[in-house]
Amino acid sequence: MKPINEELAYDLGDFFKIFGDPTRIKILYALLQRDMCVSELVEALAINQSALSHQLRLLRQNDIVKFKRDGKTVIYSLDDEHVGILLKNGIEHISHKNGYDESEAYI
Secondary structure, eight states, X not given: OOOOXXXXXXXXXXXXXXXXXXXXXXXXXXXXXXXXXXXXXXXXXXXXXXXXXXXHHHHHHTTSEEEEEETTEEEEEESSHHHHHHXXXXXXXXXXXXXXXXXXXXX
């Protein structure tokens, strides 16, 4: 087996760091359910808009989420299906390892 390219390993490490924050995980999970605007995310996550905007900026900069404008409203979504797959696989892995059943893993 060949070792991983050094640059790819560095980029992959940075990518996975983004998944290391519980607030960002909650944002991603909400967006896995459906696309949302900032006010919907604020309400769904019970987080203040300033903190949410900071986290969304980090997620955008790292190509984890994308946005589109609908008039004055900005709608956020996961950047692509790979993000959703990673999140779902992570949830399944942790649920399995920690012995959660479906009712314990989700609110």
